[in-house]
Amino acid sequence: xxxxxxxxxxxxxxxxxxxxxxxxxxxxxxxxxxxxxxxxxxxxxxxxxxxxxxxxxxxxxxxxxxxxxxxxxxxxxxxxxxxxxxxxxxxxxxxxxxxxxxxxxxxxxxxxxxxxxxxxxxxxxxxxxxxxxxxxxxxxxxxxxxxxxxxxxxxxxxxxxxxxxxxxxxxxxxxxxxxxxxxxxxxxxxxxxxxxxxxxxxxxxxxxxxxxxxxxxxxxxxxxxxxxxxxxxxxxxxxxxxxxxxxxxxxxxxxxxxxxxxxxxxxxxxxxxxxxxxxxxxxxxxxxxxxxxxxxxxxxxxxxxxxxxxxxxxxxxxxxxxxxxxxxxxxxxxxxxxxxxxxxxxxxxxxxxxxxxxxxxxxxxxxxxxxxx
Ligand code: HEC
Ligand code: HEC
Ligand code: HEC
Numbered sequence: 001x002x003x004x005x006x007x008x009x010x011x012x013x014x015x016x017x018x019x020x021x022x023x024x025x026x027x028x029x030x031x032x033x034x035x036x037x038x039x040x041x042x043x044x045x046x047x048x049x050x051x052x053x054x055x056x057x058x059x060x061x062x063x064x065x066x067x068x069x070x071x072x073x074x075x076x077x078x079x080x081x082x083x084x085x086x087x088x089x090x091x092x093x094x095x096x097x098x099x100x101x102x103x104x105x106x107x108x109x110x111x112x113x114x115x116x117x118x119x120x121x122x123x124x125x126x127x128x129x130x131x132x133x134x135x136x137x138x139x140x141x142x143x144x145x146x147x148x149x150x151x152x153x154x155x156x157x158x159x160x161x162x163x164x165x166x167x168x169x170x171x172x173x174x175x176x177x178x179x180x181x182x183x184x185x186x187x188x189x190x191x192x193x194x195x196x197x198x199x200x201x202x203x204x205x206x207x208x209x210x211x212x213x214x215x216x217x218x219x220x221x222x223x224x225x226x227x228x229x230x231x232x233x234x235x236x237x238x239x240x241x242x243x244x245x246x247x248x249x250x251x252x253x254x255x256x257x258x259x260x261x262x263x264x265x266x267x268x269x270x271x272x273x274x275x276x277x278x279x280x281x282x283x284x285x286x287x288x289x290x291x292x293x294x295x296x297x298x299x300x301x302x303x304x305x306x307x308x309x310x311x312x313x314x315x316x317x318x319x320x321x322x323x324x325x326x327x328x329x330x331x332x333x334x335x336x337x338x339x340x341x342x343x344x345x346x347x348x349x350x351x352x353x354x355x356x357x358x359x360x361x362x363x364x365x366x367x368x369x370x371x372x373x
Contacts, residue, residue, distance in 0.1 A: 028314040031064065034108040037101070041192070042109070045093065048276030060093045081110045087298035091279050091290045096297070104164065129207025132200060145212030155188045162212035176205040182202065242301075246346060250305045252329060256338025264336050277344035287320050294344035301343050308337035 013298035032040070038047065045057045050067030053278075057064040065076075088096030097106060134143075140155070142148040152158050160167060180201050183191030192201060250256060266275060272291040274280040279293030292299055299358050312333050315323035324333060342349060 022241060030160035034105070034112045037105060038112055041097070051111065062092055062290075064094070067113050078110060078114065081113060082106060083298060085109060087296070087301070090293035090296035092283075092296065113356070128200065129205070130211070132196065132204040133207055133211075136192075137196075145208060151188075157187055159189070162208055168213050173205060173209060173357070176208060177201055180205060241299060246301075246304045248306055248351065249302050250334050250337065251309055251319070252330075254334040256305075256336070256341075258335070258339045260332070261335040261337070261339025262343070264332070265339055269336070277340065289319050294340060300345050303341070305337055305341055308340055308345075309333055312337055312340075315355040 043054075045054060045058070045064040046052055046067060047054050048066075050065075052064045052066035052068075054064070078134070084094065085101075086096065086098040088094050101109070133141075138148070139160065140148055140159040141152045142151075142159075144362045147159050147161045160171075162171070179189065180196075181191065181193040183189050196204070263274075270281055271283045272279075272281045272287065273294065274284070274291075277294035279291045279296075280289060284291050294300075294303065311321070313323065313325040313330075324336075328336075
């Protein structure tokens with residue numbers, strides 16, 4: 001079903017939209033301004049204002065991201081945006097741009113999305129962050145984020161004044177979220193993670209940033225960004241394929257038993273990830289986000305043994321990927337991780353680390369009931 005719709009969408013793209021560069025060939029994009037790049041390559045699906053409500057986009061499942069929808073953008077870190085533009089989104093109509101656009105262009109597009117398309121929406125929907133702040137934080141931090149008068153001398157150290165240059169320099173979004181979640185030891189700043197969800201903490205963080213720290217909009221130039229510590233630019237794109245990282249061994253140097261892992265995978269994972277690891281298992285059509293396609297370059301550049309071990313153990317938040325450590329031993333998880341790694345991710349590395357006979361206790365795996373999330 002999904003693939004038929006996707007196919008139709010791609011046909012519409014090929015037949016109807018003569019002006020879109022269909023082959024996405026690396027071409028004369030070198031000196032084109034970012035606005036033009038966006039208009040030319042992205043707006044057909046995502047809309048000129050990032051509203052995602054285009055004729056072409058509406059025919060797609062899943063639809064293109066709406067960049068101006070703050071709720072929808074919460075899970076999009078800068079790193080993820082960069083990786084998605086470069087490598088595309090497997091199993092969706094989102095193409096990989098890594099061959100068409102240069103790294104600086106991809107970074108510029110990411111900034112364009114974050115600074116030009118997202119803030120308008122963030123600005124429009126302060127309500128949640130604003131309410132939380134007014135009810136819980138302003139008593140110490142003041143209505144304007146510049147520290148309540150009583151607290152300036154009443155608390156030692158006093159609450160942070162968010163409107164200063166020092167605050168702009170020190171308080172990255174990540175640090176703000178961390179401090180709100182866990183509090184600040186030996187100060188009056190409480191931990192809020194039991195009171196608020198992750199989304200609520202992010203909402204109040206963004207409110208602090210947009211209302212108090214950067215009331216005139218996010219700093220735009222690299223110089224300003226450097227001065228204020230705003231991290232939107234100059235963060236390196238996640239590395240391209242790095243053989244050294246990809247060869248890292250399993251935690252504790254465990255050696256996985258590939259045959260055991262294969263058997264278990266086919267019984268328990270293939271229903272979502274597909275027997276060939278392509279993310280097209282029978283259940284995949286009903287799941288969002290979609291199970292990962294292990295054969296996509298985004299997976300092949302990133303999912304080394306430690307990563308696989310970690311995500312198979314703990315699952316991934318807000319998705320249907322289960323945490324298998326509740327039902328499997330570490331050795332069993334290593335077996336499955338090794339199978340996924342040498343079969344789908346890096347078949348070329350298979351010969352380097354072969355299973356030593358006798359190292360594992362290969363008892364026949366069985367279909368295990370799925371663990372609770
Ligand atoms: C042919 C249609 C199409 C074009 C052209 C397109 N996109 Fe997308 N894009 C999509 C779809 C569909 C999704 C949703 C994928 C998903 O839900 O995983 C998406 C998702 C995204 C995301 C979010 C990815 C994530 O991790 O969830 C970003 C960022 C993005 N696109 C940026 C761009 C940029 C930048 C361009 C231009 C260089 C572009 N897109 C061009 C269809 C398109
Ligand atoms: C009882 C008073 C009090 C309340 C209520 C309070 N804070 Fe604070 N907050 C403080 C103090 C004191 C500091 C300074 C801590 C320090 O110097 O390390 C602080 C620091 C901070 C910082 C900066 C932390 C850092 O990493 O330097 C942030 C962000 C912050 N508060 C957010 C909030 C938010 C959001 C709320 C409401 C959900 C809140 N605070 C409620 C007293 C308070
Ligand atoms: C009920 C469906 C389902 C089952 C069963 C399932 N997965 Fe997944 N898996 C998912 C989904 C959905 C995602 C994508 C999560 C996301 O995009 O955040 C995923 C993601 C992953 C990832 C990539 C995570 C990342 O962020 O890098 C790995 C690796 C993985 N699964 C391995 C497995 C293995 C091995 C098994 C069997 C032991 C398994 N999965 C069983 C649904 C499933």
